[in-house]
Amino acid sequence: MNTMLTVSAIYLVIFIMIGFIATRYFSSSAEGFYLGDRDFGAIPTALSAGATDSSGWIFTGAVGFAYAFGVSMMWICVGYTFGYFFNYICLAPALRRYTKRTGAMSIPHFFGVRFKEHAKLLRGVSSLIITLFFVIYTSAQLTSAGKAFEALVGWDYEHAIWVSAFLGTSYAFLGGYRAVVWTDVVQGSIMLLVLLVSPFIFIFYLGGWHAFWERAFALDPMLLNATAGIGGYAGFAFAFGLAAGGIGLICRVIMPTIHDPEFAFPVLIKDRLHPMVAGVVLAAVFSAILSTLDSLIMVVSQTVHLDIIEGVFNKKLSDRWATLVGRIVIVSVGICGACIALSNTRMVFWFVLYAWAVMGASFAPPLILGLYWKRVTALGALGGIITGGVVTVLWYNTPFLKEIMYEMLPAALSSTFVTVAVSFMQEAPADGEAQIALAKR
Numbered sequence: 001m002n003t004m005l006t007v008s009a010i011y012l013v014i015f016i017m018i019g020f021i022a023t024r025y026f027s028s029s030a031e032g033f034y035l036g037d038r039d040f041g042a043i044p045t046a047l048s049a050g051a052t053d054s055s056g057w058i059f060t061g062a063v064g065f066a067y068a069f070g071v072s073m074m075w076i077c078v079g080y081t082f083g084y085f086f087n088y089i090c091l092a093p094a095l096r097r098y099t100k101r102t103g104a105m106s107i108p109h110f111f112g113v114r115f116k117e118h119a120k121l122l123r124g125v126s127s128l129i130i131t132l133f134f135v136i137y138t139s140a141q142l143t144s145a146g147k148a149f150e151a152l153v154g155w156d157y158e159h160a161i162w163v164s165a166f167l168g169t170s171y172a173f174l175g176g177y178r179a180v181v182w183t184d185v186v187q188g189s190i191m192l193l194v195l196l197v198s199p200f201i202f203i204f205y206l207g208g209w210h211a212f213w214e215r216a217f218a219l220d221p222m223l224l225n226a227t228a229g230i231g232g233y234a235g236f237a238f239a240f241g242l243a244a245g246g247i248g249l250i251c252r253v254i255m256p257t258i259h260d261p262e263f264a265f266p267v268l269i270k271d272r273l274h275p276m277v278a279g280v281v282l283a284a285v286f287s288a289i290l291s292t293l294d295s296l297i298m299v300v301s302q303t304v305h306l307d308i309i310e311g312v313f314n315k316k317l318s319d320r321w322a323t324l325v326g327r328i329v330i331v332s333v334g335i336c337g338a339c340i341a342l343s344n345t346r347m348v349f350w351f352v353l354y355a356w357a358v359m360g361a362s363f364a365p366p367l368i369l370g371l372y373w374k375r376v377t378a379l380g381a382l383g384g385i386i387t388g389g390v391v392t393v394l395w396y397n398t399p400f401l402k403e404i405m406y407e408m409l410p411a412a413l414s415s416t417f418v419t420v421a422v423s424f425m426q427e428a429p430a431d432g433e434a435q436i437a438l439a440k441r
Contacts, residue, residue, distance in 0.1 A: 003275035003276055003279060004152070004270070004275040004276075004278045004279040004282060005153065005279070006279065007275075007276060007279025007280060007282070007283065008279050008282045008283050008286065011279075011283040011286070012167055012286065058191070058195070059144070059148070059247075059265050059266075059284070059285045060144040060147055060148065060262040060263075060265065060266075060285075061140075061144065061262060062076070062248065063247050063248040063251060063261075063262070063264055063265045064248065064260070064261035064262035064263075064264060065248065065261070066246075066247070066248025066249050066252075067248040067249070067251050067252045067258070067261040067264045068248075068252075068261045069223075070216070070220070070222065070223030070249055070252070071223065071249065090368075091367070091368060091371070094371045094372070094439040094440075095110070095367070095371060095439070097438070097439055097440070097441070098110070098114075098371060098438045098439040101438050102438060105302065105306055106299075106302055106303060106306055106307055107126060107130070107363055107367065108122070108123040108124075108126040108127045108130065108303060108307040108311065109123065109306060109307055109311065110367070110370070111123060111126055111366070111367075111370070111381060111385075112307075112311055114370045114381075114435055115370070115377070115378035115381055115429075116378070116431070117377075117378040117379075117429075118378040118379065118382060119378075120311065120312050121382060122378060122381060122382055122385070123307045123308075123311040123312055124307075124308070124311075124312045125382065125385055125386065126307075126362070126363065126385055127303045127304075127307040127308050127311070127312070129358065129359070129362055129363075129385070129389055130299065130300065130303050130359070131300050131303055131304065131308075133355045133358045133359055134296045134299055134300050134303075134333075134355070134359075135300065135333055135336050135337055135340065136340065136354070136355045137292075137296055137355040137356070138293060138296045138297065138300075138333055138334070138336075138337030138340075139336075139337040139338070139339075139340035139341040140341075140355065141164075141168070141289050141292050141293040141296070141337070142161050142164050142165055142168070142289075142293070142337050142338055142341035143161075143341045144262075144289050145160060145161070145164035145168075145286065145289045145293075146158075146160040146161040146164060146341060147260075147262055147263060147266065148160075148266045148282070148285050148286070148289070149163070149164070150263075151263045151266035151267050151270065152266045152267075152269070152270050152278075152282055158342055161338050161341050161342055162338055164289065164293075164338075165334040165335065165337065165338040166334070167286075167290065168289070168290050168293035168294055168297065168334060169293075169294075169297060169330050169331060169333075169334035173327050173330045173331065183290070183291070183294065187290065187291040188291065190280070190283060190284045191284050191291075193284070194280070194281055194284035195247075195284075198247060198269075198281065199246040199247055199250060202247075202250045202254065202268075202272070203250070205254075205272065206250070206253060206254070212250070212253060215253045216249060216252070216253050219252065219253060219256055223249060223252065247265055248261075248264065248265075250268075251264035251265060251267075251268050252264070254268060254272070255267065255268060255271075265285070266282075266285065269281045269282065293337075296333075297329075297330050297333045297334060298330070300329060300333045301325075301326040301327075301329040301330050301333070302326070304325070304329045305317065305322055305325050305326055305329065309325065353406070353408075354392075354396055354407075356408070357392045357396070357406070357407050357408035357411060358388070358389050358392045358393065358411075360388075360408050360412060361388035361389065361391065361392045361407075361408050361411030361412040361414075361415050362384075362385045362386075362388035362389045362392070362411075362415065363385065363388070364388075364412060364415075365384050365388065365412060365415040365416040365419050366380070366381035366384040366385055366415070366419050369381075369384075369416075369419055369420070369423075370435075371436070371439045372436065372439070373436070374428070374429070374432030374433050374435065374436045375423055375424070375428050375429075375432060376419060376420075376423045376429075376432075377422065377423045377426045377427075377428075377429055378429075379422050379423075379426060380418070380419045380420065380421075380422040380423030380426070381419060383418040383419060383422045384415040384416065384418050384419030384422075385415070387411075387414050387415045387418040387419075388411050388412060388414065388415030389411075391407075391410060391411035391414045391415070392407050392408065392411040395407035395410055395411060
């Protein structure tokens with residue numbers, strides 16, 4: 001236990017030091033604090049984005065879901081794969097070109113620049129959605145950290161939450177976005193290594209592929225069902241979802257009686273691995289958590305300063321005050337996220353899916369249409385944003401609808417329909433062609 005904690009403690013100290021070092025390498029402007037002066041290359045940006053997206057839910061929520069439901073977890077992998085390809089090939093390049101040419105520094109800022117009419121209203125509504133649901137997502141990361149500390153170290157859950165909040169906010173507080181990217185590069189590399197290697201280590205421990213599948217089937221045949229009972233045998237699916245899904249199923253085979261499935265991976269590494277190796281894996285777990293936590297906190301900080309204070313209320317801050325306000329928000333988000341995490345809801349997986357459903361359904365349709373369709377109007381975009389959020393919340397909180405499908409799909413379709421329908425009800429924007437040109441090569 002001491003060796004494991006020592007390895008993990010060294011890891012955490014290194015990242016706080018990175019925060020101190022990063023304070024010397026960004027300009028004193030708001031763009032320096034929030035965007036690192038936009039001078040990161042493709043590889044650091046990709047690693048940071050991947051590490052941020054693969055949050056603590058990978059090692060707790062997703063593993064717990066696979067532990068409970070087996071290879072049906074693969075459908076989440078399918079969605080992620082298509083989503084990544086679409087974002088990196090279609091959405092991100094166009095958004096990057098548009099924001100670089102217009103100076104937009106956030107999604108609400110993009111909406112304000114793209115749709116001059118009702119710009120403040122668009123920035124205000126989108127900023128409130130981001131702030132609210134990113135704080136909820138922050139609480140999911142802290143919940144994940146609390147569970148990991150509780151399972152591996154035996155700490156009290158509440159104490160673990162506050163320690164995690166301190167660690168997650170400290171280097172973002174000190175070094176801004178540059179510290180976030182620098183740490184994410186290392187964290188993403190550690191996570192990738194652990195996710196690729198650990199399934200094979202435990203498969204070998206179980207006696208090979210054949211022995212693993214036999215034991216999984218003997219434990220519960222439904223674990224090898226592609227739809228968790230609706231139909232279709234899918235033993236092959238493990239190869240498709242090697243990471244979290246594979247680890248979750250391995251945990252179920254090795255330890256079939258865990259009281260909380262989201263404790264499965266932390267307990268497995270503590271009980272079955274050498275303390276030195278367990279320390280590295282524990283570092284990967286905290287990498288997943290902190291790499292997302294720091295980015296979420298930075299986004300909320302940027303949103304409050306640039307989009308609410310300056311964008312909605314027209315209060316231009318000096319660079320010194322902008323950095324100070326950003327740091328105050330960083331601390332505030334950490335505290336609010338910790339308070340939510342201390343509530344009785346400890347299901348990381350559903351916390352994350354709910355938060356992302358609201359964000360995706362609210363912003364994706366108006367954002368994509370705003371980049372590629374000259375006919376979209378400000379009121380169309382506003383209607384789409386509001387519809388996406390409202391439908392998600394209503395669908396999620398209506399039991400019989402929630403059982404039919406994941407709330408993001410109907411909400412995104414509703415948002416798209418409203419955006420298009422309202423846009424067609426109005427005159428085409430005079431600057432539509434010029435706006436679309438800004439996103440083209």
